[in-house]
Amino acid sequence: MSSTETVTETPNTEILTHPFLQELVRQIRAEDSYGFYRNWTDELMLKPFIVSREAKRKISVDGEVEANTKGRIQLFYRAIAALVEKETGLLSQIVIDLSHEGFGWALVFSGRLLLVTRTLRDAQRFGFDSFEKLAAEGEKLTQSGIDLAKRFPEVGNL
Amino acid sequence: MSSTETVTETPNTEILTHPFLQELVRQIRAEDSYGFYRNWTDELMLKPFIVSREAKRKISVDGEVEANTKGRIQLFYRAIAALVEKETGLLSQIVIDLSHEGFGWALVFSGRLLLVTRTLRDAQRFGFDSFEKLAAEGEKLTQSGIDLAKRFPEVGNL
Numbered sequence: 001m002s003s004t005e006t007v008t009e010t011p012n013t014e015i016l017t018h019p020f021l022q023e024l025v026r027q028i029r030a031e032d033s034y035g036f037y038r039n040w041t042d043e044l045m046l047k048p049f050i051v052s053r054e055a056k057r058k059i060s061v062d063g064e065v066e067a068n069t070k071g072r073i074q075l076f077y078r079a080i081a082a083l084v085e086k087e088t089g090l091l092s093q094i095v096i097d098l099s100h101e102g103f104g105w106a107l108v109f110s111g112r113l114l115l116v117t118r119t120l121r122d123a124q125r126f127g128f129d130s131f132e133k134l135a136a137e138g139e140k141l142t143q144s145g146i147d148l149a150k151r152f153p154e155v156g157n158l
Numbered sequence: 159m160s161s162t163e164t165v166t167e168t169p170n171t172e173i174l175t176h177p178f179l180q181e182l183v184r185q186i187r188a189e190d191s192y193g194f195y196r197n198w199t200d201e202l203m204l205k206p207f208i209v210s211r212e213a214k215r216k217i218s219v220d221g222e223v224e225a226n227t228k229g230r231i232q233l234f235y236r237a238i239a240a241l242v243e244k245e246t247g248l249l250s251q252i253v254i255d256l257s258h259e260g261f262g263w264a265l266v267f268s269g270r271l272l273l274v275t276r277t278l279r280d281a282q283r284f285g286f287d288s289f290e291k292l293a294a295e296g297e298k299l300t301q302s303g304i305d306l307a308k309r310f311p312e313v314g315n316l
Contacts, residue, residue, distance in 0.1 A: 095255040112272040
């Protein structure tokens with residue numbers, strides 16, 4: 001690794017202990033039935049979620065959303081669902097409805113209650129500026145989901 | 159048209175005036191920007207929603223769900239959303255999340271309230287035995303959506 005690469009790629013590793021990032025890592029490892037990522041660090045596994053503005057500009061939004069990108073979108077919302085579930089005890093589901101043009105919906109719900117509703121656009125470019133932004137966005141959506149679940153428990157339990 | 163065809167294909171046309179079927183026709187015509195179906199009867203436009211058990215068995219569930227079939231699934235749930243909207247005044251959205259294997263979710267929601275949640279399977283075979291069955295199923299889902307919207311107006315308006 002060259003010294004310039006070291007400068008740009010070394011994150012503040014403390015952020016990796018953030019509960020949202022830890023849950024995201026858990027979701028990725030849960031899919032890893034063959035232990036392919038067993039020896040990978042958390043940082044390495046979360047890296048694909050970080051996409052700089054410059055890198056985003058280089059991704060075309062004309063084509064389909066790549067399977068890997070779609071997988072990361074699902075993992076992101078699955079981590080939110082898992083954290084809401086841990087906090088409230090409500091079983092949570094996710095639904096991602098993505099057109100071939102990268103537009104669509106990401107939903108997290110419990111019973112008849114929608115905890116998270118996000119419209120997606122240019123999903124081909126899904127990613128975050130930094131681990132901090134990824135953690136902050138995940139935490140924000142998780143928290144508003146938890147608030148809603150506590151406000152309408154009857155609907156969440158339907 | 160041979161006499162046997164007449165026997166199996168002529169429906170009780172009175173059912174075509176059913177509010178759900180009329181709404182479904184309206185949804186189909188709404189998509190018809192070029193007036194391609196302008197001279198088609200309601201019966202002809204609703205016909206593809208009727209798939210006999212025998213016809214279903216002949217449709218493979220190994221491949222992808224055909225675009226036309228996916229379109230009909232969307233129209234069916236869009237008709238439900240439109241009728242709930244008319245009855246309750248709540249703006250309703252639909253989300254269809256379908257995997258390439260024909261499994262997935264059909265959701266209708268207003269605000270943060272899920273009015274309809276249906277798991278789909280073998281969606282390649284989407285269809286109903288008869289116009290009566292189509293109308294009854296649509297009406298049932300619409301009514302339970304309306305009931306829910308009236309029970310939790312605060313969540314539907316979020």
